[in-house]
Amino acid sequence: MTVPASANVRQTLLSVENLSIEFGQGPSRKRVVDDLSFHIQPGETLCIAGESGSGKSLSALAIMGLLPKMARLPSGAILYDNQDLLSQSEREMQAIRGQRIGMIFQEPMTSLNPIMRIGDQMMETLKRHRIATGEAAWQRIRAMLDAVKIPKVSERLRQYPHELSGGLRQRVMIAMAMLCSPRILIADEPTTALDVTIQAQILELIRELQQEYDTGVLMITHDMGVVAEMADDVVVMNRGLVEETAPIRTLFSSPAADYTRKLLAAVPRLGTAPPLEERPEKPAVLEVEALNVRYPMRKKSLFEPATEVHAVNDVNFELYEGETLGLVGESGCGKSTTGRALMSMLNFEGSIKVRGRDIRGLKGSALKAVRQDIQMVFQDPFAALNPRKTIAELVGEPLLIHGRGSAEERTAQVAELLGKVGLPEADVMTRYPHQFSGGQRQRICIARSLALNPQIIVADEPVSALDVSVQSQVLDLMEDLQRQYNLSYLFISHDMAVVERLCHRVAVMFGGRIVEIGTRDQVLHNPQHPYTKRLLSAVPIPALDSKRDFRSLLADSQAPDPIRPKGQAIAPSQYDEVARGHWVAIEA
Amino acid sequence: MSGFDLIKRLFRHKSVAFSLIVILVVVAAALMASWIAPYDPNKQFYDGLTMEGAPLPPNSRFLLGTDLLGRDLLSRLIYGAQTSLIIGIAANGIAILIGTLVGVTAGFVRGWVGNLLMRLTDLMMAFPALLLAIALAAILEPSLWIVALVIAMVNWVQVARVIYSETIAIASREFIAVERTLGASTLRILFSHLLPHLLPTIMVWATLGISTTVLLEATLSFLGVGVQPPTPSWGNIIFESQTYFTSAFWLVLFPGVLIVLLSLSFNLVGDALRDELDPSLKGRD
Numbered sequence: 036m037t038v039p040a041s042a043n044v045r046q047t048l049l050s051v052e053n054l055s056i057e058f059g060q061g062p063s064r065k066r067v068v069d070d071l072s073f074h075i076q077p078g079e080t081l082c083i084a085g086e087s088g089s090g091k092s093l094s095a096l097a098i099m100g101l102l103p104k105m106a107r108l109p110s111g112a113i114l115y116d117n118q119d120l121l122s123q124s125e126r127e128m129q130a131i132r133g134q135r136i137g138m139i140f141q142e143p144m145t146s147l148n149p150i151m152r153i154g155d156q157m158m159e160t161l162k163r164h165r166i167a168t169g170e171a172a173w174q175r176i177r178a179m180l181d182a183v184k185i186p187k188v189s190e191r192l193r194q195y196p197h198e199l200s201g202g203l204r205q206r207v208m209i210a211m212a213m214l215c216s217p218r219i220l221i222a223d224e225p226t227t228a229l230d231v232t233i234q235a236q237i238l239e240l241i242r243e244l245q246q247e248y249d250t251g252v253l254m255i256t257h258d259m260g261v262v263a264e265m266a267d268d269v270v271v272m273n274r275g276l277v278e279e280t281a282p283i284r285t286l287f288s289s290p291a292a293d294y295t296r297k298l299l300a301a302v303p304r305l306g307t308a309p310p311l312e313e314r315p316e317k318p319a320v321l322e323v324e325a326l327n328v329r330y331p332m333r334k335k336s337l338f339e340p341a342t343e344v345h346a347v348n349d350v351n352f353e354l355y356e357g358e359t360l361g362l363v364g365e366s367g368c369g370k371s372t373t374g375r376a377l378m379s380m381l382n383f384e385g386s387i388k389v390r391g392r393d394i395r396g397l398k399g400s401a402l403k404a405v406r407q408d409i410q411m412v413f414q415d416p417f418a419a420l421n422p423r424k425t426i427a428e429l430v431g432e433p434l435l436i437h438g439r440g441s442a443e444e445r446t447a448q449v450a451e452l453l454g455k456v457g458l459p460e461a462d463v464m465t466r467y468p469h470q471f472s473g474g475q476r477q478r479i480c481i482a483r484s485l486a487l488n489p490q491i492i493v494a495d496e497p498v499s500a501l502d503v504s505v506q507s508q509v510l511d512l513m514e515d516l517q518r519q520y521n522l523s524y525l526f527i528s529h530d531m532a533v534v535e536r537l538c539h540r541v542a543v544m545f546g547g548r549i550v551e552i553g554t555r556d557q558v559l560h561n562p563q564h565p566y567t568k569r570l571l572s573a574v575p576i577p578a579l580d581s582k583r584d585f586r587s588l589l590a591d592s593q594a595p596d597p598i599r600p601k602g603q604a605i606a607p608s609q610y611d612e613v614a615r616g617h618w619v620a621i622e623a
Numbered sequence: 624m625s626g627f628d629l630i631k632r633l634f635r636h637k638s639v640a641f642s643l644i645v646i647l648v649v650v651a652a653a654l655m656a657s658w659i660a661p662y663d664p665n666k667q668f669y670d671g672l673t674m675e676g677a678p679l680p681p682n683s684r685f686l687l688g689t690d691l692l693g694r695d696l697l698s699r700l701i702y703g704a705q706t707s708l709i710i711g712i713a714a715n716g717i718a719i720l721i722g723t724l725v726g727v728t729a730g731f732v733r734g735w736v737g738n739l740l741m742r743l744t745d746l747m748m749a750f751p752a753l754l755l756a757i758a759l760a761a762i763l764e765p766s767l768w769i770v771a772l773v774i775a776m777v778n779w780v781q782v783a784r785v786i787y788s789e790t791i792a793i794a795s796r797e798f799i800a801v802e803r804t805l806g807a808s809t810l811r812i813l814f815s816h817l818l819p820h821l822l823p824t825i826m827v828w829a830t831l832g833i834s835t836t837v838l839l840e841a842t843l844s845f846l847g848v849g850v851q852p853p854t855p856s857w858g859n860i861i862f863e864s865q866t867y868f869t870s871a872f873w874l875v876l877f878p879g880v881l882i883v884l885l886s887l888s889f890n891l892v893g894d895a896l897r898d899e900l901d902p903s904l905k906g907r908d
Binding site: 402406433 | 808811819
C-alpha cells in the first residue's frame with residue numbers, strides 16, 4: 036500500500052512540531068524526548084520505531100494529553116486540524132480523545148475494564164461522545180465488531196474481557212478505538228503481547244480499517260518487521276533523540292543514521308541465516324519419550340465428571356551433544372511446559388533421560404545430582420534473580436548448594452564465570468540485580484546456569500524480553516559458549532527468526548504435540564505441516580517489499596481443546612518421515 | 624553492611640534519630656528505674672493529696688503531680704516503663720514468632736497442612752480477642768509473663784494471615800522456581816530466599832504491634848486480669864484515672880503521650896529499617 040501522489044497535496048491531519056518532553060527540575064532535569072517533528076496525512080501510516088527508553092510511547096501520550104503530571108513540555112506544538120492540542124483544556128481534550136483520536140494500547144487486558152461487559156464498554160464510548168443512543172448505537176457496535184471480524188458478535192457483547200482470548204481482546208480494543216470513526220488512530224505496540232499469527236491478523240485489520248475510513252495511523256513499535264509491514268513513513272528514535280525521519284523505502288534501502296543501520300543489522304531476519312555446517316553424528320544427551328503432562332482441573336460442580344488439561348501430549352525427541360534444538364510454537368502450545376518437565380519442576384508421564392539416566396520420580400540427592408547436568412535460563416532475567424542478593428551470591432549459589440570448593444575458590448570461580456559472559460569488571464560481584472540492564476541481567480543468569488558445568492541448558496525464551504540490539508549480543512554469547520564448552524541447548528522460542536539464527540534442528544509444537552521436527556533448513560525452508568506453513572507465513576520480515584497479504588490468516592484456526600475427561604488415553608501421533616530426519620505429523 | 628554503618632545511616636534522618644533517642648531513653652529509664660525514680664512508686668504520700676483528697680497537679684516536689692492515692696506519677700511512669708516494654712517486646716515478639724511460623728508453613732507447604740493451619744487461624748480470629756484474653760488470664764494465674772503470653776496468643780493471628788498471603792505471593796515468583804532447578808533444599812529456599820522478603824512486613828508488624836500490645840495490656844489491667852496493682856504500667860495508670868480526666872488531666876495526658884511517643888518511635892524506626900534493608904529502594908546506590 037503506497038501513498039498515491041495526490042496524497043501529498045492533501046491536508047495534513049496531525050502535525051507534531053519540535054516537541055520536547057522533560058522530567059524533573061534543576062540539575063536532575065532529564066530530557067526524554069528532544070525536538071520531535073512529524074506529519075500524518077489521511078490514510079497514511081507513520082511508525083515511530085525505537086528500543087525501550089527511546090521516548091516513543093511518551094510522544095504518543097503527549098498527543099493524547101495523557102502525560103504524567105511531572106512531565107513538562109519546554110517547547111513544541113501538536114497541531115490537529117489547525118488547533119494546538121497542547122493549549123486545550125482537559126475538558127476540550129476529553130472531547131477529542133476517542134472521538135477524533137483513538138488509541139490502542141499494548142496490553143488489551145489491562146486497558147479494558149474487567150468488570151464491564153464488552154457491549155456496555157463500547158456503549159459508554161458512544162454515549163460519552165453523544166454519537167448515538169439506543170438501537171442505533173447497538174447497530175453501530177455490532178457493525179464495528181463485524182468489521183474487526185469477531186465471530187458470534189451477539190454472544191461477545193454480553194461477555195467480560197477475561198472470557199476472550201488475547202487476540203479477540205485486541206480486536207475489541209480496535210473496534211472500540213474505531214467506534215467514533217476517529218481520523219487518527221494511535222497504536223502503541225498493538226501486537227507485542229500477541230502471537231505471530233494473531234499479530235498478522237491484527238495488522239491486517241488495521242490496514243483494512245484504515246483504507247475503509249481513510250484514517251491516519253500513528254504506530255509505535257520496536258519491531259522492524261512490523262515497521263516494514265505497515266509504515267509509509269518512519270521516525271527512528273533513540274534515547275529521546277530523533278535519529279532519522281524517512282519514507283519507508285529510503286529507510287530500508289539507504290538508512291542515513293548510524294543508529295538505524297545498527298538497528299537494522301541487529302534484527303534477525305527469517306531466511307537470512309548462513310547455511311549450517313555439516314555436523315558429524317554425536318551421541319544423544321537428552322532423550323524424551325512419550326512425554327505427557329496433565330493438570331487436574333477444579334470441578335465446577337460435584338456431579339461433573341473430572342477433567343484435566345492435557346498440556347503436553349506424547350512428545351518425543353532427542354537432543355544431541357553440542358547441538359541446539361529449537362522448540363517453537365505459539366502461547367499455550369506446551370513448549371514451556373515441556374521445558375519445565377525436563378527440569379523436574381512438575382509431574383509428568385513418560386520418560387526423560389538425561390545422559391542415559393531416567394529422571395522420572397527422582398528425589399533428594401539423586402535429583403540434585405541430575406541438576407548438575409541440566410540447567411535452565413528463564414525468559415525474564417529480572418524475575419529470575421532474587422533482588423535482595425548480590426551478584427556474587429547469586430552466581431555462586433549453585434556452587435554453594437552443591438558444596439563445590441571453599442569460599443575463596445567459589446569467589447574465584449564466580450569471577451571466572453562472570454568473565455565468560457562478558458562482565459569482567461570487579462565491582463559487578465558486589466552489586467544488586469536492579470543495577471544492571473536487561474541484557475546484563477540475562478548474562479548473569481547465563482553465568483549462574485553455567486556454574487555447575489552442565490551439558491544441557493534449557494533456555495525458555497531467553498531473549499524475548501530484550502531489545503533487538505541486546506538480543507543479538509546475548510545470542511552471540513550463547514553461540515560462543517556452546518562452541519567452547521560443547522553445550523547442548525533446548526531453545527524454546529516463539530520467534531522464528533531467532534530460532535533460525537541459533538538452532539541446528541527445529542521442532543514445531545501445536546496443541547501440546549510436536550507436529551513437525553527436522554533440521555533447521557528442512558523445517559523452516561521446506562515446511563510440510565499446514566501449521567508450520569501458517570506460522571512461517573505470519574512472521575513479518577524487516578525488509579523492503581515484503582508486505583504480505585495476511586488475509587488468508589484472518590480465518591481463525593483453533594488449537595484442539597486441551598481440556599479432556601480425566602484419564603482419557605489419546606492415540607499417539609503418527610509421523611511420516613518425508614526426508615531423512617524430517618518427521619511430519621499425519622493429521623487424521 | 625555492618626551494624627555500625629546501619630545505625631549511622633539511620634541517624635541521618637532527623638525523625639528517625641529522634642525516635643531512636645526516645646526508645647533509648649525509655650529503655651534506659653526502665654533499666655535504671657531504681658536509681659532514677661525520685662520516690663518509691665508505691666509510696667502514698669500524706670502530702671500527696673489536697674485537703675479534699677484530690678491529686679496534686681505537677682509542682683516542684685512532685686514533678687508530674689500525684690495520682691488518686693497520692694503516689695508520685697513520675698516514679699510510677701518510670702517503673703511502668705519496665706512493664707510496658709516487657710509486654711510490648713516480649714508479647715509482640717512471641718506473637719510474631721508464632722504468626723510467622725504458622726504463616727510461612729501454611730503458605731509454603733500448602734496442601735492439607737496449610738489448610739489445617741489456616742482454618743485454625745480463622746477459628747482464632749472468630750473469637751472475640753478480649754474475651755479470649757480474659758478467659759486465658761482467668762485460668763492462668765495473672766503475672767507479668769502470663770499477661771505477655773496471653774496477649775501473644777491473641778495477636779499472632781493477624782500476623783499469620785498477612786505472612787501467609789505474602790508467602791504465597793513470593794513463593795510463586797520465578798526466582799524461587801530457579802532455586803529449585805539449582806537443587807536448593809527447602810530449608811535453604813525458606814531461610815535464604817523467602818524470609819528476607821518477608822522482613823519488611825515482619826518489621827512493620829513488629830513496630831505497629833508494640834502500640835496495640837501496650838494498649839491491650841492496659842485494657843486487661845483495667846479489667847483486673849492484667850498486671851496486678853500496685854505494680855504500675857502505663858496502661859493501668861490511664862485506666863485507673865480516666866474518669867478524673869477533666870479534674871486531673873495530667874494523670875491521663877502524661878502516660879498517654881508516652882504510649883503514643885513510644886509507638887510512633889518504633890513505627891518510624893521500623894519504616895527506616897525496612898528501607899535501609901531493601902537494596903532496590905533508594906538511598907543504597
